[in-house]
Amino acid sequence: MQVYLQQSSLQTELNSVPTVVISGSKSESNRLLLLQQLFPQLAVDNVSDSDDVVAMQEGLVVTKGRVNVHHAGTTMRFLTAYFALCQKESIQLEGSERMHNRPIGILVDALRELGAKITYLEKEGYPPLAIDGIQADGGSIRIPAAISSQYISALLLVGTALKKGIQLELIGAITSRPYIEMTLSLIEELGAETTFHGQQITVCPPKKLKKTQFTVEADWSSASYYYSIVALSAVGTSLRLGKFKPISLQGDAQLPTIYTQLGVATAFEADDFIRLTKVATPTAAFQGDFTATPDLAQTVVVTCFGLGIACDIKGLHTLKIKETDRLVALQQELKKLGGKLSITDHSLTLDATKEKREEDVVQIATYQDHRMAMAFAPLMLQMDLIIQEAEVVTKSYPSFWKDLQKLGFSVLETP
Known part of the structure; x- marks a missing residue:
């Protein structure tokens, strides 16, 4: 058309x-939907009706098999972290032709440091991905910060559900910092403890949920x-x-x-x-x-x-x-x-x-x-x-x- x-x-x-x-907001919606998947007590209102958010909603309910995110970059990054560290099924994560030319190697490398089992199905460093999910404990990793803040947000979000939480050392200049701060703000509203000092970010899983009703x-x-x-x-x-x-x-x-x-x-x-x-x-x-x-x-x-x-x-x-x-x-x-x-x-x-x-x-x-x-x-x-x-x-x-x-x-x- x-x-x-x-x-x-x-x-x-x-x-x-x-x-x-x-x-x-598409950005708020996708973050809250992932947190809702990790903490089903959450209720989220005024969710975006965009294709990217629909792809996120559809992907989160898949328990095994193939997930196609189409053109949704944020969804690709967030679901990669979720399927790799927060559930134990085997998932093939794919997207459009353009998505298969958008890099994801930095995130995959970081997830592998936490024990993730991820294989590239075509080109090294790019989707589609085969993910054998694990329930990870969390821990400390280093990650380049200049390419995409979505890699960092993906790790912070899943860190709320990991026993040891997550500690990130950001390498290099930080791009799109407000999106990282958005992620941390939502996590804090949920009840998790976070810190962001210089190049260091930590997330500790919530002991008790402080807020269960969110409006986007x-x-x-x-x-x-x-x-x-x-x-x-x-x-x-x-x-x-x-x-x-x-x-x-x-x-x-x-x-x-x-x-x-x-x-x-x-x-x-x-x-x-x-x-x-x-x-x-x-x-x-x-x-x-x-x-x-x-x-x-x-x-x-x-x-x-x-x-x-x-x-x-x-x-x-x-x-x-x-x-x-x-x-x-x-x-x-x-x-x-x-x-x-x-x-x-x-x-x-x-x-x-x-x-x-x-x-x-x-x-x-x-x-x-x-x-x-x-x-x-x-x-x-x-x-x-x-x-x-x-x-x-x-x-x-x-x-x-x-x-x-x-x-x-x-x-x-x-x-």
């Missing part, structure tokens, strides 16, 4: 602000596309999003700060809604370090392109091993629109764009990456676009296109 986005604007009614309620906050990553829409709209445009909290476990809750530089103000309202308002049109170049929030890079770069301003972002070394090489994908698709993007293995620089391509309807390739589809969608405020493989948004935000239609945008499905 592809969608044809006809140039249109955010529809507002007199004395009314358009409102969107966003599903629960709305997904800040999904909110980013609406920040982009407001940033590309006229000064004075407002939009409400729910439900979000001023103090959040999600790293992407940095959005209000980031988009202040792009002319969008955020106000937290009493009913857990936020109000976004376009207050200025920025002219200065955007600069940022996204080491802690790499999933926001595509949205911010496209926003800057739409605003016609330069953009310089570093801390993007993890984007090459996501659903696609996101740096190359951004470069290729922005070029179609008249943008000039320079990339390295860890950074990007967008030149200020004064003239955008307008003579043809440009088709944006998504590379099986949900964030490519949604990051480019706000450009419908300025031009007609076709988004290829538009169904890919179901990975994190299944109702995205319908929610845009509710806001008055022209979104037409085509074969």
